[in-house]
Amino acid sequence: MEKIFNLQQLINGIQLGSIYALIALGYTMVYGIVRLINFAHGDFFMIGAYASYFIILFATLRGYHIPVVIIFLISMGAGAGAAVLANRIAYKPLRYKPRLSALITAIGVSMFIEYIFSALPVIGPSYRSFPNEQFIESKIFTIGTTTISNYAIIDVLVSAGLMIFLTYLVKYTRVGMAMRAVSQDKDAAKLMGIDIEKIITITFIVGGAFAGAAGLLTGVSYPRIFPYMGILPGLKAFIAAVLGGIGNIPGAMLGSYIMGISETFATSYRSLLGEGIAFAILILVLLFRPQGLLGETIAEKV
Amino acid sequence: MLKRLSLVVLVMVLFFGLISFSTGCKPKEQAVEEIKIGGVGPVSGEAATFGVSTREGEELAIEEWNAKGGVLGKKIKLVFEDDKGDPAEAATVYTKLIDQDKVVGIVGTVMSKCSLAGAPIAQAKGVPMISPTSTNPKVTEVGDYIFRACFIDPFQGTVGANFAYNILGVKKAGCVFDIGNDYTKGLSEFFRDQFVKLGGQIVGFESHPTGATDFKAQLTNLIKAGAELIYISDYYNDAGLIMKQARELGFKGYFLGGDGWDSPKLVEIGGQAVEGGFFTNHFSKDDQRPEVQEFVKKYKEKFNHDPDALAALAYDAMNIMITAIKNAGSTDGAKIRDAMKNIQFNAVSGLITFDANRNPIKSAVIIEIKNGQQVYKTTVNP
Numbered sequence: 141m142e143k144i145f146n147l148q149q150l151i152n153g154i155q156l157g158s159i160y161a162l163i164a165l166g167y168t169m170v171y172g173i174v175r176l177i178n179f180a181h182g183d184f185f186m187i188g189a190y191a192s193y194f195i196i197l198f199a200t201l202r203g204y205h206i207p208v209v210i211i212f213l214i215s216m217g218a219g220a221g222a223a224v225l226a227n228r229i230a231y232k233p234l235r236y237k238p239r240l241s242a243l244i245t246a247i248g249v250s251m252f253i254e255y256i257f258s259a260l261p262v263i264g265p266s267y268r269s270f271p272n273e274q275f276i277e278s279k280i281f282t283i284g285t286t287t288i289s290n291y292a293i294i295d296v297l298v299s300a301g302l303m304i305f306l307t308y309l310v311k312y313t314r315v316g317m318a319m320r321a322v323s324q325d326k327d328a329a330k331l332m333g334i335d336i337e338k339i340i341t342i343t344f345i346v347g348g349a350f351a352g353a354a355g356l357l358t359g360v361s362y363p364r365i366f367p368y369m370g371i372l373p374g375l376k377a378f379i380a381a382v383l384g385g386i387g388n389i390p391g392a393m394l395g396s397y398i399m400g401i402s403e404t405f406a407t408s409y410r411s412l413l414g415e416g417i418a419f420a421i422l423i424l425v426l427l428f429r430p431q432g433l434l435g436e437t438i439a440e441k442v
Numbered sequence: 443m444l445k446r447l448s449l450v451v452l453v454m455v456l457f458f459g460l461i462s463f464s465t466g467c468k469p470k471e472q473a474v475e476e477i478k479i480g481g482v483g484p485v486s487g488e489a490a491t492f493g494v495s496t497r498e499g500e501e502l503a504i505e506e507w508n509a510k511g512g513v514l515g516k517k518i519k520l521v522f523e524d525d526k527g528d529p530a531e532a533a534t535v536y537t538k539l540i541d542q543d544k545v546v547g548i549v550g551t552v553m554s555k556c557s558l559a560g561a562p563i564a565q566a567k568g569v570p571m572i573s574p575t576s577t578n579p580k581v582t583e584v585g586d587y588i589f590r591a592c593f594i595d596p597f598q599g600t601v602g603a604n605f606a607y608n609i610l611g612v613k614k615a616g617c618v619f620d621i622g623n624d625y626t627k628g629l630s631e632f633f634r635d636q637f638v639k640l641g642g643q644i645v646g647f648e649s650h651p652t653g654a655t656d657f658k659a660q661l662t663n664l665i666k667a668g669a670e671l672i673y674i675s676d677y678y679n680d681a682g683l684i685m686k687q688a689r690e691l692g693f694k695g696y697f698l699g700g701d702g703w704d705s706p707k708l709v710e711i712g713g714q715a716v717e718g719g720f721f722t723n724h725f726s727k728d729d730q731r732p733e734v735q736e737f738v739k740k741y742k743e744k745f746n747h748d749p750d751a752l753a754a755l756a757y758d759a760m761n762i763m764i765t766a767i768k769n770a771g772s773t774d775g776a777k778i779r780d781a782m783k784n785i786q787f788n789a790v791s792g793l794i795t796f797d798a799n800r801n802p803i804k805s806a807v808i809i810e811i812k813n814g815q816q817v818y819k820t821t822v823n824p
Contacts, residue, residue, distance in 0.1 A: 146666065148691065152658040258486075265526070266490035267679050269711040280690055285666075287692035362655035364683055364711055372653065407659035411648040412621065414659065 147286045149408050150401065155292040155361065157400025158299040162354035163377035164384070164392040165306060166223075166347030172323045172387035173343045174235075176242050180226050180249040181351055182374020184219040186367060187253070188352025189359040190263065191218030193270055200274045208276065212298075212356060219352020222253070223344040232337070257367035267366045270359035291361045298357060302350060303393055310389060315342060323387065376403075379422045385435025394433060476517045477773060479504070479763060480539035482550025482560065483756070487527035488653075489677050491705040492552045492752050496574060497522050498745050499756030500549055503764070505744075513768050525551050529559035536560035540567050546773040547571065547766075549759045552752065554578035554625040561588045568775040570782060572763055574755035575724070577701065578624045582800045587779050589800045591759040591791070595625070598700055598722050599632025601806045601822045602673065605720065606698055607640040612671040614643050615698075616664035618684055619675045622652035629675035629700050637673075645669050654680075661688045670695040677702040682711030689715040696720065704751045709814045719811045720819065725754040725791045726807045728818040737790045751791070758789035 163185055170178045192215040199206045230249045234242045258265035272278070272291070279290040310316035321329040322339045330336055358373070359365055380399040384391025399418060407414030425432065481500045483493035504518050512518050521543045523535035532551055539545045540563065548564055548571040551557050557576035564571040565585035572589040573581055577598060582588045606612045615637055619630040627649070634644050645667035648660035661684065664672055672688060674681045674697060685697050697719035704723055709716055727738050727748050737757065741749040749757075762785060767773060770781035787794045792804040808819040 146662070148662045148666070149659060152656070152662060155658075156656055265486040267488060267707075269682070269707060273713055278690070280692065282692055285692075287690065289690040291690070358655070362683060363686070364655060364679060369655075404656075404659045407650075408663050411650060411660050415651045415654075 149404050151286065151288055151292060153401030153404035154397065155295050156404060157397035158295045159354050159357055160373065160377045160380050160400050161393050161396035162299050162302060162350045163373055164381040164396045165389065166351045167378050168381040168386055168389060168392040169343050169347045173319060174340055175239060176231060177246060177378070179246040180253060181347065182370030183250050183253040184222045184348045184351040185355045185374065186370035187222045188215040188219040188355030189365045189369065191215045191352065192356040192359060193268065193365060196271045196274050200271060211275065212353060215356040216349035216352040219355065220345040220348040223348025224341060227341065227344045254367050263367060265367060267364050270363035270365050272360045272363040275360055295357050295361055298353065302353060306346065306389065319343060376418050379418050382432055383421060383425050385432025388432065388434050391432055391434035476519045477513060477767065478519050478521050478543055478545045480543065480545035480548040480550065481520050481522040482525050482532065482535055482548060483552045484527035485524040488679050489527050489553060491707055493524060495750050495752035496552055496756040499749065499753035500760045502741060502744055503757045503760035507764050513764050514771065518764065521545055525556050527553055527556065529555050532556035532559045533563060536563040540564065540569050545569065547763050547778055549574065549756065549763050552576065554581055555623055557581045558624060564588065570775055570778045572759045574759035575701065575752055578628050580624065587775065589782055589796060591755050591762060591794065591802060592724050593804055593806055594801050595629045596632045598806060599629050600636045601722050602698055602700065603633050603636035603640060605808055606671050607637060607642050610671065610696055612642065612696060614645050614668050615671040615673055616646040616648065616667065616669035617644065617673045617675070618648050618650065618657065618660055620652055620680060621649035625702065626675040630673065633673050633675070655683060657684050657687050658691060661691050661693065665691055665693050672697055674699045675702065678705040678708040679711065682708050682716060685712045685715040685719065701751060709811065716811050721809055722806050723751050723809050724806065725751040726809055726816070726818040729807065733788060733790050754790045758791050758794065761789065762787055762794065
């Protein structure tokens with residue numbers, strides 16, 4: 141039993157789940173509002189990681205001290221900026237075209253970002269080590285036989301904070317109300333005087349910013365970045381969003397933690413199982429509860 | 443519509459502009475009589491420093507030969523290709539080098555999984571190939587045109603296990619390796635077999651998928667099982683992350699690895715965690731043999747930094763290839779192959795003679811990481 145369940149593995153899983161959650165939220169929000177699976181979302185995550193990488197490197201080189209919060213804001217801004225650009229250039233013109241066109245475009249945008257980053261001389265296709273010690277020095281706390289690093293604590297706290305902020309935004313503000321309205325019925329929302337394009341842009345900003353923050357956290361906790369780093373976490377976060385019920389915000393959080401924890405436990409049980417578990421979960425959920433754990437079935441009206 | 447079209451054109455121009463900017467303009471081929479030798483290594487991807495070192499080692503060797511007038515009265519030209527550490531890409535560049543560039547031999551490639559993809563092509567087309575650093579035994583088993591300039595993993599794994607058990611006095615060890623890589627998997631297995639044979643206990647044999655960044659589940663298992671040493675056969679990129687995460691999880695024991703650790707990036711990624719780690723390698727720049735010191739001096743003059751084992755082996759492999767061409771007195775593949783089989787060569791990484799399986803018989807060194815530097819610990823003979 142000790143091999144399958146222990147506290148250390150649970151902590152490892154929660155740390156992983158927190159990062160998935162930040163990415164999954166962007167997926168699910170965009171889907172909820174535009175009904176678009178934004179495959180380029182994992183790349184906004186990568187852009188966030190690179191933005192903070194360059195800023196930290198620059199600060200270290202020049203001997204500046206840039207507050208941690210500013211670095212966070214910069215990587216969130218980079219993620220949000222990329223998301224807005226992708227929306228403006230690639231998705232907006234296809235808004236009222238068949239949904240498949242937008243989906244294929246999203247895959248195209250994703251590949252475009254990855255390859256252009258590999259081709260850029262300043263970034264290149266190679267792995268780079270992320271200067272995490274220059275960002276925050278690592279500390280390790282030991283309680284009995286269980287250890288926890290300050291990076292893990294930061295991951296969990298930052299994602300929890302951002303999730304609380306998002307819940308507040310969606311539930312208690314006018315923008316949030318407009319978002320919910322657009323996700324329920326676009327035409328009715330328009331009739332109520334809501335500027336749909338503006339709400340969509342805000343959604344992309346929030347989603348992209350979350351992905352950017354996740355990029356920074358990943359760089360800090362797993363200090364190695366490269367242009368294709370967004371593919372796998374992006375896919376897994378997408379699965380987490382589907383697991384929780386795509387379009388459903390608490391569902392995406394729940395799904396992400398389930399993914400992170402089950403992946404860790406599966407790996408610890410048998411190291412080969414870990415990667416497969418994500419996809420096995422996806423198939424099971426689609427078979428038995430296609431709307432996801434917290435998703436609702438909406439009857440299509442003809 | 444026009445507006446959108448111009449946007450598309452703008453993006454295209456930007457994209458191709460960047461690409462051509464990054465690759466630069468290549469000079470036109472000159473119609474001079476020359477002998478072309480192919481070089482292959484991962485200049486980008488998960489082991490990018492390996493490819494760069496390999497190319498530099500090969501360039502240095504060729505420059506020296508050309509300064510002495512080349513070989514068979516002709517200048518030598520290196521045609522170097524990047525396999526990106528990807529077996530599919532390796533197969534493509536091997537075919538390109540042989541069919542398009544008409545190289546007489548290939549010095550490459552670095553990673554065993556890529557050499558295993560390239561070797562069958564070289565063998566089928568009768569082009570002799572010598573891999574500087576592919577240590578997996580299967581590589582030269584592909585056929586009689588395939589050689590290597592390094593020791594093989596059964597030897598490297600054995601040296602590692604002996605060192606762990608006899609010198610460090612470790613009784614319980616665990617392994618972590620990349621399941622998608624012939625090199626790391628093989629090396630871990632050879633370490634395990636020898637360690638168990640000596641009387642040690644392997645408390646965990648954990649794999650991870652290629653490209654993973656979170657190894658905490660596997661490491662937690664090893665730590666809970668009481669491992670005193672973790673054997674990490676991964677390349678420097680993964681190895682640095684693994685050591686870092688192991689220390690974050692409170693691991694206090696030793697780290698031991700193979701020649702895949704030989705990169706300045708290991709310390710960059712792993713930071714404080716790699717301090718005191720050991721790895722088996724082909725060459726140490728602190729070795730006082732005159733061949734080594736001469737090579738280190740020349741290399742430093744040309745490239746302004748110290749050579750690693752990858753550079754030394756690439757230099758050796760290229761010298762072996764050119765010497766074989768000279769001994770054969772011909773650029774015919776079969777003749778070069780026969781000359782190479784009988785070669786005896788006093789190389790930077792030791793005296794090289796080939797055994798019946800075209801593997802060299804040579805010694806290994808053990809290197810310790812101290813203050814972020816590689817420090818020569820000891821030499822182990824076969």
